[in-house]
Amino acid sequence: MRYAIGVDLGGTHIKAALVRDDGHAVKTARTDTPAAAGPQAVLDSIAQVIEQVAQGAPDGEPLAGIGVGCPGSVSLDRTTVRSPPNLPGWKDVVLPDSLRLRFSEALRQRLARDAPILAENDANVAALGSAFWGTGQPYDSFIMVTLGTGVGGAIIHHNRLFRGATGAAGEIGHMSIDYEGPYARSGVAGALEAYLGHRFLTRHARYQLLTRPTCLHQTAGTDLEHLDLISLHRAAMAGDGAAIEIFQWAGHKLGVALGGIVNLLDIRTFVIGGGVSQAGDVLLDPIRASIGRFVLPALRDGITVLREESGNAVAVQGAARLVFEHAEDAAGA
Amino acid sequence: MRYAIGVDLGGTHIKAALVRDDGHAVKTARTDTPAAAGPQAVLDSIAQVIEQVAQGAPDGEPLAGIGVGCPGSVSLDRTTVRSPPNLPGWKDVVLPDSLRLRFSEALRQRLARDAPILAENDANVAALGSAFWGTGQPYDSFIMVTLGTGVGGAIIHHNRLFRGATGAAGEIGHMSIDYEGPYARSGVAGALEAYLGHRFLTRHARYQLLTRPTCLHQTAGTDLEHLDLISLHRAAMAGDGAAIEIFQWAGHKLGVALGGIVNLLDIRTFVIGGGVSQAGDVLLDPIRASIGRFVLPALRDGITVLREESGNAVAVQGAARLVFEHAEDAAGA
Numbered sequence: 001m002r003y004a005i006g007v008d009l010g011g012t013h014i015k016a017a018l019v020r021d022d023g024h025a026v027k028t029a030r031t032d033t034p035a036a037a038g039p040q041a042v043l044d045s046i047a048q049v050i051e052q053v054a055q056g057a058p059d060g061e062p063l064a065g066i067g068v069g070c071p072g073s074v075s076l077d078r079t080t081v082r083s084p085p086n087l088p089g090w091k092d093v094v095l096p097d098s099l100r101l102r103f104s105e106a107l108r109q110r111l112a113r114d115a116p117i118l119a120e121n122d123a124n125v126a127a128l129g130s131a132f133w134g135t136g137q138p139y140d141s142f143i144m145v146t147l148g149t150g151v152g153g154a155i156i157h158h159n160r161l162f163r164g165a166t167g168a169a170g171e172i173g174h175m176s177i178d179y180e181g182p183y184a185r186s187g188v189a190g191a192l193e194a195y196l197g198h199r200f201l202t203r204h205a206r207y208q209l210l211t212r213p214t215c216l217h218q219t220a221g222t223d224l225e226h227l228d229l230i231s232l233h234r235a236a237m238a239g240d241g242a243a244i245e246i247f248q249w250a251g252h253k254l255g256v257a258l259g260g261i262v263n264l265l266d267i268r269t270f271v272i273g274g275g276v277s278q279a280g281d282v283l284l285d286p287i288r289a290s291i292g293r294f295v296l297p298a299l300r301d302g303i304t305v306l307r308e309e310s311g312n313a314v315a316v317q318g319a320a321r322l323v324f325e326h327a328e329d330a331a332g333a
Numbered sequence: 334m335r336y337a338i339g340v341d342l343g344g345t346h347i348k349a350a351l352v353r354d355d356g357h358a359v360k361t362a363r364t365d366t367p368a369a370a371g372p373q374a375v376l377d378s379i380a381q382v383i384e385q386v387a388q389g390a391p392d393g394e395p396l397a398g399i400g401v402g403c404p405g406s407v408s409l410d411r412t413t414v415r416s417p418p419n420l421p422g423w424k425d426v427v428l429p430d431s432l433r434l435r436f437s438e439a440l441r442q443r444l445a446r447d448a449p450i451l452a453e454n455d456a457n458v459a460a461l462g463s464a465f466w467g468t469g470q471p472y473d474s475f476i477m478v479t480l481g482t483g484v485g486g487a488i489i490h491h492n493r494l495f496r497g498a499t500g501a502a503g504e505i506g507h508m509s510i511d512y513e514g515p516y517a518r519s520g521v522a523g524a525l526e527a528y529l530g531h532r533f534l535t536r537h538a539r540y541q542l543l544t545r546p547t548c549l550h551q552t553a554g555t556d557l558e559h560l561d562l563i564s565l566h567r568a569a570m571a572g573d574g575a576a577i578e579i580f581q582w583a584g585h586k587l588g589v590a591l592g593g594i595v596n597l598l599d600i601r602t603f604v605i606g607g608g609v610s611q612a613g614d615v616l617l618d619p620i621r622a623s624i625g626r627f628v629l630p631a632l633r634d635g636i637t638v639l640r641e642e643s644g645n646a647v648a649v650q651g652a653a654r655l656v657f658e659h660a661e662d663a664a665g666a
Contacts, residue, residue, distance in 0.1 A: 179586070179589040252512075296519050
């Protein structure tokens with residue numbers, strides 16, 4: 001049995017787990033992300049949660065390495081995190097060096113010789129976790145979509161991450177579904193994120209529901225100023241027609257992009273994760289209804305849209321999986 | 334030196350070449366496609382051009398096999414051609430069996446033991462030819478776009494075809510760039526083919542130019558009823574502003590889809606082939622101007638859009654390459 005540490009660095013929380021090579025999380029820890037305090041404070045916090053979970057390993061058992069899922073783009077060699085969104089003040093941070101100098105002597109001794117510290121985009125680690133220990137397990141190839149603050153994505157092809165020329169593949173949220181559509185913060189017109197990103201979706205819901213009869217007027221304030229996606233989902237689950245329509249609108253938009261991906265890649269399985277995916281079939285059914293209409297008829301069979309049933313656990317698992325995969329590749333090379 | 338036969342089966346012509354494993358076409362042949370006469374007549378014609386080019390091989394030299402690029406979808410095992418567009422009456426045709434029974438005794442003896450007969454989608458073989466002997470040679474990974482009657486595409490990743498779950502990957506022409514856009518024949522709203530397919534583009538040009546001052550009114554009839562893309566291109570090259578605008582319009586649309594592909598795959602090189610690509614920079618410059626606007630800023634560096642300078646020659650070369658690759662894979666396995 002080998003052990004690795006997986007870390008999920010988010011804009012609000014840092015989560016870590018000591019993970020066995022069968023995917024079992026032996027010990028977990030989490031802390032708030034001191035994002036506003038800048039990179040040094042965040043790196044301190046990452047090192048702290050790593051120290052905590054490292055203590056869960058059986059005595060004398062070395063740690064195979066550390067994987068860290070990060071927002072934004074990561075260099076192809078998995079060392080450098082580049083200007084992650086929601087983490088002000090970060091430019092290029094070389095993660096292995098920045099973390100190692102913060103580790104205790106005990107942890108340094110615990111790490112196996114040449115134990116790697118690997119960074120990877122957060123949607124990519126979620127996909128890897130899903131492929132090995134989550135909803136993606138039965139599928140050789142699938143697309144992961146993470147619906148959270150932004151819209152992320154990743155491609156698993158033959159059980160490996162498809163990374164592209166610089167490791168940046170999978171940026172589904174920036175694909176345009178309407179070349180004259182609304183602008184996302186990336187400056188791309190009609191980018192998926194301009195419909196399904198947290199803020200965009202909340203704002204759309206607020207404006208659309210202002211003049212509609214919906215139970216949300218009772219709970220979210222007269223101008224719906226307190227509307228959030230959790231209350232929207234709750235209303236939809238309670239049968240609120242207007243709230244349901246919002247999810248239909250969002251699912252339709254996502255289906256357009258996913259249909260295009262089926263045409264391009266002939267990969268027909270989608271695993272939807274991230275906070276917004278907790279809406280479940282209220283969101284997934286409209287996606288399913290929409291995709292087929294944007295796919296060449298010959299490719300419409302067998303399209304499958306699933307929610308990541310392991311939730312965010314796949315992120316730390318996938319981050320640890322980076323380490324095991326690195327070791328397997330080195331042994332095979 | 335090994336020899337294989339490559340065939341390019343089109344709706345109007347069948348082309349074949351005897352190709353050496355360095356890509357050199359030793360002998361070529363072509364004939365009209367008797368499409369209206371149905372599959373049996375077309376298969377007869379394919380067998381005939383194969384017989385012709387086979388005679389170009391040096392005495393005693395066995396043929397490594399035959400590759401055939403076909404319109405539409407081909408089974409994952411590369412045996413069966415399924416309802417190709419522009420070839421009425423075809424349903425599922427098992428190409429190796431259908432061709433072998435038409436071969437002369439001399440050709441059968443010429444074919445090496447276990448020499449394969451392999452079918453593959455036409456855009457895929459063009460991409461393979463481009464990757465090994467065309468404009469794609471310097472690039473490890475690139476996207477091929479074929480602009481002809483329809484809009485085809487293929488993905489070369491690490492010098493191999495990316496084929497997807499059933500071998501159908503690369504159907505760029507059916508990706509939507511506007512979920513409320515015009516319908517292509519596939520029933521997909523805003524599909525790229527509904528803008529850039531031969532008939533759609535010609536019709537758009539006709540309507541757009543009807544009320545515009547353009548030299549095409551002199552050559553294409555009062556109602557522009559004889560307008561075609563060749564005269565349109567000629568007018569654009571002569572500096573006709575209205576004709577140039579048509580290509581700008583088309584290039585912009587293609588750029589939207591290609592930008593989305595950069596976001597998804599982090600592959601930034603595009604090779605544009607097919608008849609319409611002969612328009613060259615009149616079309617390519619607007620594509621280049623458009624792509625960047627539909628890509629996440631971090632991925633905008635190094636985007637390259639090239640015309641396939643070998644023209645259609647890459648199709649028969651790529652079809653022959655299927656055979657050499659098959660042999661290499663078998664030797665490596």
